[in-house]
Amino acid sequence: MANYVQSTSVTNLNTHTITIPTTDTYSFIGTLTLPNVVSSAMAGPGGGAGTGTGGTSVPSQVVVTIKQNGSTILTTQPGQLGFAINGLPCTAADVITIQRSSSLSQDQQPQAIRMTLSVSEGPL
Secondary structure (H helix, E strand, O other), X not given: OOOOEEXXXXXXXXXXXXEOOOOEEEEEEEEEEOOEEEOOOEOXXXXXXXXXXXXXXXXXXXXXXXXXXXXXXXEOOOOXXXXXXXXXXXXXXXXXXXXXXXXXXXXXXXXXXXXXXXXXXXXX
């Protein structure tokens, strides 16, 4: 019987849930595509061209929290572009939740966040 392997892409700030099919170790690898908004340029004194200041970069503040049966096993730093959990022991029917959250308005826009997730059974 082949080991369980799943790869998926999801968008927005939501929770993705995986129910583990068989008792084994599992690896979870996630890659995030996050917005990095640059604010509008500010007009300089007198409003003339070339006298203002450029916009400032506002990095994403998305945090990923991963839980196994309700217990947190990983929390990323704000704006981190990925995560990896290798060899997590799981029992059949364990529930893994992967929550993406942020209070920053640019992160809450439709389609602003994309996560590609790979889940594989057995050691890497």
